[in-house]
Amino acid sequence: MAGYVVVGTQWGDEGKGKVVDLLGKHVDMVVRYQGGNNAGHTVVVNGKKTVLHLLPSGILNKDALCVIGPGVVLNPFVLFEEVEALEKEGLQCDHLRISDRTQLLMPYHVRLDELIEARGGKYKVGTTKNGIGPCYADKYSRIGIRVCDLQDWNVFEEKLKSTLEIKNAEIEKVYGGEPFDYDEIVAQFKGIREKMLPMICDSVSLVNEALENDKVVLFEGAQANMLDINYGTYPFVTSSSPTSAGVLEGAGVPPQSLTRIIGVAKAYSTRVGEGPYITELLGDEGEALRQKGFEFGATTGRPRRCGWLDLPVVKQAVRINGLTDIAMTKIDILTGYDKIPVCVGYELDGKQIDYVPASLEVYGRCKPVWKVFDGWTEDISQIRNYEDLPENCRKYVEFVEEYTKTSVSLVSVSPEREGNIIRKPLI
Numbered sequence: 001m002a003g004y005v006v007v008g009t010q011w012g013d014e015g016k017g018k019v020v021d022l023l024g025k026h027v028d029m030v031v032r033y034q035g036g037n038n039a040g041h042t043v044v045v046n047g048k049k050t051v052l053h054l055l056p057s058g059i060l061n062k063d064a065l066c067v068i069g070p071g072v073v074l075n076p077f078v079l080f081e082e083v084e085a086l087e088k089e090g091l092q093c094d095h096l097r098i099s100d101r102t103q104l105l106m107p108y109h110v111r112l113d114e115l116i117e118a119r120g121g122k123y124k125v126g127t128t129k130n131g132i133g134p135c136y137a138d139k140y141s142r143i144g145i146r147v148c149d150l151q152d153w154n155v156f157e158e159k160l161k162s163t164l165e166i167k168n169a170e171i172e173k174v175y176g177g178e179p180f181d182y183d184e185i186v187a188q189f190k191g192i193r194e195k196m197l198p199m200i201c202d203s204v205s206l207v208n209e210a211l212e213n214d215k216v217v218l219f220e221g222a223q224a225n226m227l228d229i230n231y232g233t234y235p236f237v238t239s240s241s242p243t244s245a246g247v248l249e250g251a252g253v254p255p256q257s258l259t260r261i262i263g264v265a266k267a268y269s270t271r272v273g274e275g276p277y278i279t280e281l282l283g284d285e286g287e288a289l290r291q292k293g294f295e296f297g298a299t300t301g302r303p304r305r306c307g308w309l310d311l312p313v314v315k316q317a318v319r320i321n322g323l324t325d326i327a328m329t330k331i332d333i334l335t336g337y338d339k340i341p342v343c344v345g346y347e348l349d350g351k352q353i354d355y356v357p358a359s360l361e362v363y364g365r366c367k368p369v370w371k372v373f374d375g376w377t378e379d380i381s382q383i384r385n386y387e388d389l390p391e392n393c394r395k396y397v398e399f400v401e402e403y404t405k406t407s408v409s410l411v412s413v414s415p416e417r418e419g420n421i422i423r424k425p426l427i
């Protein structure tokens with residue numbers, strides 16, 4: 001079986017789309033297995049930039065079936081906005097399939113996310129306010145509405161009626177928000193349902209048959225390990241599992257189908273939203289890195305918090321995901337720094353640890369232990385052979401490899417599609 005997984009090793013925005021793009025032409029199927037339109041990746045279609053939130057970047061490959069898996073929370077209105085934007089640029093999306101088990105992200109989920117975040121203070125997670133958490137909460141409370149429910153309109157209406165009663169009560173009584181009108185939601189879904197019906201499939205058969213027939217299937221992760229609901233900095237996390245384990249659950253495939261698990265790691269680190277961030281650079285230093293790396297969110301436009309590479313974080317991703325390879329991105333952004341610190345552990349109450357503690361109170365007491373590397377000044381953006389990189393740059397890459405005991409198989413040296421050094425072919 002040939003299942004390839006691309007996951008984020010930090011807090012998202014590592015450049016997963018670039019790695020997916022590189023694998024693109026070898027792939028027969030692309031599957032999204034978790035998250036929703038909280039993701040954001042910029043793709044270029046016929047020379048024009050488009051930001052996708054729900055569709056995987058693999059949608060650009062017309063020859064590969066593109067599947068929205070059961071683990072996703074799907075806002076159908078956003079989905080069709082994206083489909084229509086791509087079609088306007090000449091990319092037909094008739095290779096898109098939606099799993100019948102996928103949860104529908106409803107308008108009340110978005111409103112609840114906004115209301116919950118509006119409480120501010122210690123409750124504020126800094127979500128994308130797209131309804132992700134409330135939708136997963138309903139899924140696990142077993143009051144979610146799934147794509148298969150749209151196939152039988154009576155079932156959809158019945159489920160909407162009973163769930164909306166609960167959700168409207170919560171919106172009004174707990175948060176003082178505006179309730180929803182049942183008929184309005186029904187009317188909205190009547191329209192979108194017609195567009196969705198031809199795309200709905202039993203994705204478990206579709207994806208497993210592809211794997212059984214030795215097709216190359218790419219599982220495209222959104223968000224990242226440190227935003228994982230179990231292993232991230234809870235509660236400052238997203239509500240799904242962006243890990244390789246999330247693939248098994250969210251796409252319905254067996255563990256032995258995952259042959260290559262590629263973790264994408266930015267050569268420094270960034271984070272959007274609230275939550276602890278040990279290597280964060282504040283003030284002018286943070287601003288300089290943000291400007292140099294153009295670190296602004298593709299979904300919300302928020303400035304990303306920026307800092308040095310945190311290797312205990314990457315190591316945690318190696319362990320949890322079983323990474324076979326690391327793809328290191330944006331190392332060119334570090335060009336010109338005289339000294340480049342890398343966090344190699346945390347000092348906690350006088351002892352050194354190399355893992356991410358569960359408790360935020362404990363994590364908050366951790367101080368970074370630095371190893372400082374000498375920088376380089378040469379422009380590396382046109383280099384394509386690893387041996388041609390400046391020695392100090394190679395030392396940096398090789399230290400990551402040594403620390404994580406994982407092959408850094410790809411080093412991205414410029415935003416261009418071709419701007420990569422391939423040390424070990426990924427496919």
Ligand code: IMP
Pocket residue numbers: 011012013038039040125126127128129130131132133222223227236237238239272273274
């Ligand atoms: P939610 O997923 O919208 O509930 O947001 C929860 C946390 O995950 C917030 O800190 C978001 O900023 C963060 N987050 C969600 N999706 C992404 C992403 O694609 N990139 C980076 N951060 C994300």
